[in-house]
Amino acid sequence: MIPSVLPTYNRAPLSFVKGEGAWLIEADGRRFLDLAAGIAVNALGHAHPALVKTLTDQAETLWHVSNLYHIPQQQALADRLVEHSFADTVFFTNSGTESCELAVKMARKYFHDKGQPERVEILTFSGSFHGRSSAGISAAGSEKMTAGFGPMLPGFKHLMFGDLDGVTDAITDQTAAILIEPVQGEGGIRPVPDNEMKALRQICDEHGLLLILDEVQCGVGRTGKLFAHEWAGITPDIMMVAKGIGGGFPLGAVLATEEAASGMTAGTHGSTYGGNPLGCAVGCAVMDHVTDPEFLAEVSRKAGLLRQKLEGLVAAHPQVFEAVRGSGLMLGLKCVAANTDVVAAGYEAEVVTVPAADNVVRLLPPLTLTDEDIAEAFARLDQAATLVEAKADA
C-alpha cells in the first residue's frame, strides 16, 4: 500500500524534533551535528533568537495578505536586497523552483517585448540543478530528473560544464540567456572559476544575452560574500535566490536589473503567498545578519578553518576521501568510497551531511557554526570515515 506521504524520498531512519544552533535533536534524545542545514537553508542555524522573535512578533500581528495590497515587510526586504546587490527590483517567491520559473519567463518576455520573440533559448550546463518543476527539470536536462516526465519544455540547450568554447558555438539568433549556478550544489559542489564567470559575462555582453545566475544554494552569505558572483567581480542581469534568505521559512526571490525586468508589467506574473508579511519579516531579520561585513568575514574565517580540518581528514583517510572542494561554507568531500556509505556512517557518528552527484558528500552547515562545532565536525567525520574503512575491511 502506498504510504500516506508520497514516497518520492529515500529517507534516513531519523526523526528530528528540535534544533539548537548547529545541532539537531533526534526523537530519542541523541544530538546530531548538523552540517546540512536543511540543504543550505538554516543560514543562521536552528531557533536563532532573532528569527524566533521576528517570526512570533509578526505572527501575532499579521500572517498573510494578498499581493493585491502593499506589504510593508515585502517593501522593506526588497529595498534591502536592492541596496546590497546589483538589482533594481525584486519579486518574491516561495522556493527556488518558483524563482527559476520566473527567471525563465522574465528572460523570454524581455526579448518578446524588445521585438525579438524568436529569442527564447536558454543555455544551461551539465550537472546543474534548478528545481523540480517542468521548467526546472527541462533547464537542467539530466536523465535522472527528466525520465518519464516528458515532453520537456522546449527552449533549453544543454552544454558541458566548463566548456566555454561550447557556449560561444551554441549561440544562435534564438539564444536569449545563459543560466548557471556560480557553485553547483546538487552537481557535486563544483565552483565555476572566476575567470569563467567573467568570460560568461563578456559573452553575454557581446551577444546581447541575459546572464541568469542561480544562487539558490550558493547565495545569502554561504561563500563568504552576500552573493557568490561577487567573488568574480561581475553582476548578472537576473538572479534566483531562495533557501538561506528565509532561514527556514519558505521564501525565495528573483532579483533583476530594471532593463532585464522591463517586460514584467502588471498582470504578467503573480504568487498568492510570495512575499507575504511572515516570510518577508523573517527575510529582513536574516538580512540584518548576512549583510554585516563582520558576519561575512567570520563565514570566511570559519570556512578556512573547516577546510583545513577537512584537508587533514582527506589525508588521514585516503581509502574514503579523495579531495575537498567548494567555496566558503559550501564544501564538498569528493569520495573514494560510496558517498552514500559516508553519509550513512555519519548518522552512526551523529553528524548530518548530504550526498551530491559526482560521489561527493556536501557540507552546508549553518553560517553561525562555532569553532567548537568545527572541532566536533572533524571528530565526527573522522569517526564516520573510520566506520567506512572498518566496513570495507570486514
Ligand SMILES: Cc1ncc(COP(=O)(O)O)c(C=O)c1O
Ligand atoms: C541551485 C538550486 N536551484 C534551485 C533549487 C530548487 O529550490 P527549491 O527546492 O526551493 O524549489 C535548488 C534546490 O536544491 C538548488 O540547489
